[in-house]
Amino acid sequence: MRVSTNMIYDRGVGSIQQQWKSILHTQQQVASGRRVLTPADDPIAAARALEIGQSKAVNSQFSVNTGYADDALKLLDSRLGSAGDVLHYVRERAVQAGNGALAAEDLRYMATDMKAQFDAMLALANSQDGVGEYIFGGYRSQQQPYSGGLAGVEYKGDQGERTIQVSASRYMPISLPGSGVFDKTLVLGMESVxxxxxxxxxxxxxxxxxxxxxxxxxxxxxxxxxxxxxxxxxxxxxxxxxxxxxxxxxxxxxxxxxxxxxxxxxxxxxxxxxxxxxxxxxxxxxxxxxxxxxxxxxxxxxxxxxxxxxxxxxxxxxxxxxxxxxxxxxxxxxxxxxxxxxxxxxxxxxxxxxxxxxxxPSTNLLNNMAMFASALEKPGVSGMTGAVAFALETFDAGQENLLKVRAQIGSQLTETEALTSLGGDLDLQYAATLSGLQDVDYADAISRLTQQQTYLQAAQQSFMRVSGLSLFNYLS
Structure with missing residues (x-):
């Protein structure tokens, strides 16, 4: 085969460029820490890495959502705890009102205190979160759920529970309708009338x-x-x-x-x-x-x-x-x-x-508090006997309902804690799998880089030698 001078130069330059390409690829792997720079490097690993990366991103979003849910549930628990404290206090006052030695003036003072506690409970029922949404309004989070006062309170919200997705199959409630907290505290029937x-x-x-x-x-x-x-x-x-x-x-x-x-x-x-x-x-x-x-x-x-x-x-x-x-x-x-x-x-x-x-009684705890306040201020024909019995029964029913709701919130907080731990474990697992698929082996990469540098030097030296061969060198 006849080998022309142009062929010698073309082949030599091509070999040198190929060595440079190999060195550049290895150098990029070392610099980025990634073994798979393009899908062509390892199609199977690239596809698997894309799938796991997406799962890792979704898991990260679930972790963020779980954090939001945890914050919202802690706010709910705080408000419910405050409502329980108010209810515990007014129950103690109801027991004190049963003291027959109290004068009418003393009862009026207690009525004033009861009205203040009613206002405190109403404020808790109309609590808002950090973005101004009412936490006990159901889906109607932009509308104040409870309106009215000592003459009667009405619930304006709905029965919905706002949720947030914290896992692939779990939508966690992060709000409660007031009807399930401050309403429906007892069943109207022979036992309650x-x-x-x-x-x-x-x-x-x-x-x-x-x-x-x-x-x-x-x-x-x-x-x-x-x-x-x-x-x-x-x-x-x-x-x-x-x-x-x-x-x-x-x-x-x-x-x-x-x-x-x-x-x-x-x-x-x-x-x-x-x-x-x-x-x-x-x-x-x-x-x-x-x-x-x-x-x-x-x-x-x-x-x-x-x-x-x-x-x-x-x-x-x-x-x-x-x-x-x-x-x-x-x-x-x-x-x-x-x-x-x-x-x-x-x-x-x-x-x-x-x-x-x-x-x-009312199924609404707030109305029962207002009714007891009016009974303290204007006792009926049964005096404090009926008013105190009414207050103790309705307040105990309200307290029991609050405890039931708080138990539900506590269970959800336990779940968010478990989900946070599980999300962290999954994140570590995804990271380890991605590392195995994508991360470069520095010992292998550096060894190859050194080897490729040797190949490049050999290609350069051989090209210099071959390109230096010419018959003109023998003319004198």
């Missing part, structure tokens, strides 16, 4: 379960929450009844209801229609059942037990008001009976002027 008698009552009838005078049924759907009912029994002495007016009332129950703030709440047409007091006309008109009457200002309902309207000796008589079914004694043998005025022949179950009080 109680009746109490006044200490000044002279009759022998004490209200209570399995007695003729008791709340025998509660319709949770139609019952009016956070309401006190004041019931007074009126019984005229038969000896004083006018002969000219034999149909005048002999016995009757007068019922008044008080709202959250302790003020009388009139019965509206809608309230009375809900009781079935409608004549079916359009617009509906009132048709009071036999024996019932309504005061002019609509603040009291009276059940007349006149013998002409009711069969004596068939206790209990049923009083249906606002979703409550109340069994009331008829007391068929009033005292005195055909006896000289002032004589006492028997002990009456009910005596003229006996008064009773029913406490219907």
């Amino acid at each position: 109680n009746m109490f008698g006044a200490l000044s009552n002279k009759g022998e009838m004490n209200p209570g379960p399995s007695k003729p005078f008791a709340v025998s049924a509660v319709d949770a759907q139609s019952v009016r929450q956070a309401t006190r009912y004041q019931i007074e029994y009126k019984q005229r002495d038969p000896a004083n009844l006018s002969v000219a007016d034999p149909a005048s009332p002999r016995k009757e129950y007068v019922v008044q209801r008080l709202g959250v703030d302790g003020k009388a709440v009139p019965w509206t047409n809608d309230d009375l229609i809900a009781l079935g007091w409608s004549n079916g006309a359009t617009p509906p008109g009132l048709a009071l059942p036999t024996g019932y009457s309504l005061s002019t200002d609509r603040t009291t309902i009276t059940l007349n037990l006149d013998p002409t309207l009711h069969i004596p000796g068939t206790p209990p008589t049923t009083l249906n008001i606002d979703g409550l079914t109340i069994d009331i004694p008829d007391d068929p043998v009033p005292n005195p009976v055909d006896a000289p005025q002032g004589a006492r022949l028997t002990k009456d179950e009910m005596v003229d002027g006996d008064r009773f009080e029913i406490f219907v």
Whole structure:
């Protein structure tokens, strides 16, 4: 084969450039610490490294999300802890209110304190996080969840729980709807609606379960929450009844209801229609059942037990008001009976002027706090007996609900801790795998670099020798 001078130069330069290319590649590996600089270096390792790198990036984002979730849960736990402290304090005050030695002025001072604690609890229920979102508003995080005050509080949020993804299959709630924290603290029913008698009552009838005078049924759907009912029994002495007016009332129950703030709440047409007091006309008109009457200002309902309207000796008589079914004694043998005025022949179950009080709690803890504050400021007919019992029952239910919610938050905090640890382990595992796929072996790379430098020098020297061969060197 004929070898031209151009071929010698081209081949020599090509060899030198190839050696330079090898040296440059190895030098880049040493400088970057990466064995695979391009997918062409190791297609399988490059593809695997890309997959693991993506998984590592996702895991890093999950770790960041877990940190956000942990911070949000700790804020929730802090607010719930503060709410528990407030509730513990007001419960202690409720126990103190049961001290019969306290004067009315002392109770008013306690009412002022209770109102301040109500404001503190309302502020906690409307807590915001660092970016101004309400943590107890559900999905409506931009809207204040609780509005109102001592006259009644209303929840404006929804039932949603905002979540954040902390793993491939786990979406962790980082907020709670207020309805699950401050509402739904108890179930309205026979156990939570109680009746109490006044200490000044002279009759022998004490209200209570399995007695003729008791709340025998509660319709949770139609019952009016956070309401006190004041019931007074009126019984005229038969000896004083006018002969000219034999149909005048002999016995009757007068019922008044008080709202959250302790003020009388009139019965509206809608309230009375809900009781079935409608004549079916359009617009509906009132048709009071036999024996019932309504005061002019609509603040009291009276059940007349006149013998002409009711069969004596068939206790209990049923009083249906606002979703409550109340069994009331008829007391068929009033005292005195055909006896000289002032004589006492028997002990009456009910005596003229006996008064009773029913406490219907709210499922909302805030309303129950407001209701107790009003009971301290304006005690009902049962005095502090009913108010304290009501407060202890509702506050204990609220405390139990808070503890249940805090237990859930504590469980989630434990989970975030475990996820943080697992994320760190995964990150180390991904890093180790990527290192095995991508990182250069410096001993091998430096050895190759030295070897390639030797090859380059040999190529350069040989090129110099070959390019120096010429017949002109032999001419003289």
